[in-house]
Amino acid sequence: MARDKATLAAERASGAAPPEAQARLHGDSGMPLKQPAAWYASPEARHVADNIVSFQTPAGGWGKNVNRTGHLRQKGEHYAPIDDDPSGGVVVATKGWNYVGTIDNDATTTELAFLARVVTALPGAAGDLYRKAFDKGVSYLLNAQYPNGGFPQVYPLQGGYHDAITFNDNAFAQVVDLLATVAARQGDFAFVAPELAARAQAAHARAIKVLVASQIRVNGQLTGWCQQHDALTLAPVGARNFEPVSLSTSETSRLLKLLMELPQPTPDIVAAIDAGTAWLKRVAVRDVAWGAKGENGRFLEARPGAGPMWPRMVDIATMKPIFGDRDGTIHTDVNELSKERRDGYGWYGTGPASALAAYEKWKQKR
Structure with a gap:
């Protein structure tokens, strides 16, 4: 610098x-x-x-x-x-x-x-x-x-x-x-x-x-990755006030695709892919929808039969969705966030579905 x-x-x-x-x-x-x-x-x-x-x-x-x-x-x-x-x-x-x-x-x-x-x-x-x-x-x-x-x-x-x-x-x-x-x-x-x-x-x-070394292990089981990891210890770390330490489904999906593109995956890479996709399947949510932006902002709404979709962040200890606000507070209900953060961040998405689809094709080539 x-x-x-x-x-x-x-x-x-x-x-x-x-x-x-x-x-x-x-x-x-x-x-x-x-x-x-x-x-x-x-x-x-x-x-x-x-x-x-x-x-x-x-x-x-x-x-x-x-x-x-x-x-x-x-x-x-x-x-x-x-x-x-x-x-x-x-x-x-x-x-x-x-x-x-x-x-x-x-x-x-x-x-x-x-x-x-x-x-x-x-x-x-x-x-x-x-x-x-x-x-x-x-x-x-x-x-x-x-x-x-x-x-x-x-x-x-x-x-x-x-x-x-x-x-x-x-x-x-x-x-x-x-x-x-x-x-x-x-x-x-x-x-x-x-x-x-x-x-x-x-x-x-x-x-x-x-x-591969930084994939988060919980109770001995490999899961996904955080948005950031410590440069020395590889432990998951937070970033901005609304980005707490967590497992991130979006980033995990992209990293799994990256590993699946490798021409000759080693056994540890195969294990990382198998475990990461299994984790994505476990944390998918159903019967709810991430509503459109309105006068009062977006809200998570009950919608029987909807899904699957994925929360952006998952608590490492509970494996439940978590959400951060500008003031540094962490919530388990996205509807509790300020309107600015509810509307201004991708708290839910369907992107991991493409990683799971890629995984099914990848398995056939193994």
Whole structure:
């Protein structure tokens, strides 16, 4: 972090007023990944790539919630937009230092995937600038990885829950998927140098190892994963006030899919998958529905025959749903939450059903 801060400070040393930080983006980041291959050589795509290169931090990562179709970074401009701080307030990025280099909200992994498509569409000297930024970005992820294989949410380390191994919102899974693609050197990633691919492969192996090691065991039985795990002990840890220590069905589902995609799963990986899917089946809820937003917000409603669906968080001790509010209180009834939190967080969902469906197909191939 010191290097990133020093670089920005040096840019501002001339005395010129720094440009106003970008406002936080709500919506599309402007980095489409499913356009025809030829589009990535277009002026439109190159402008997005130029924006990505210009906002790359000295450490090699990117901030989150940024419109990549916007202006290129100006000298002295902060690398990250205005964003929420850990306490739930707002920090102006030109004064604070928050999420400057992160894997949260698809950041860094999306920039790298977009750059890879542009590099592939621009072989030779035309793509050198983007290739250099790509290599630096992959090295950023490799440098961010803990020795045990985990990844923090923010790097260089920011402190607090950001330093935990972050499964939340699929951050860890997206990094691991990207590393596997880089290591394979196929398709849009065929240009990757063998040395970088080898480093990515080793990092991928470490990540899978820590993933299996951190699966939560309750009364001797493997279950799922928390949204965050301690970087040293691998114990489950909380994050924001409304994200207590718990078992998370959403993150567990994505991590199980990640493990099921491995071509040659070892016995411990097979055991992790079997146990994780069995746990998802046990904590599914039925005969209730997560109502639509109304004047008074969303509520959990009785609805015979409905389901299955899954609570986002499950108490490790009781295996019952739990819910957190902005004030740090923990509830067993989602309807007790403030309207802002009931409406502002995905407390229930059906996503785990896709993991269970994938499991049935995976079993047939074993």
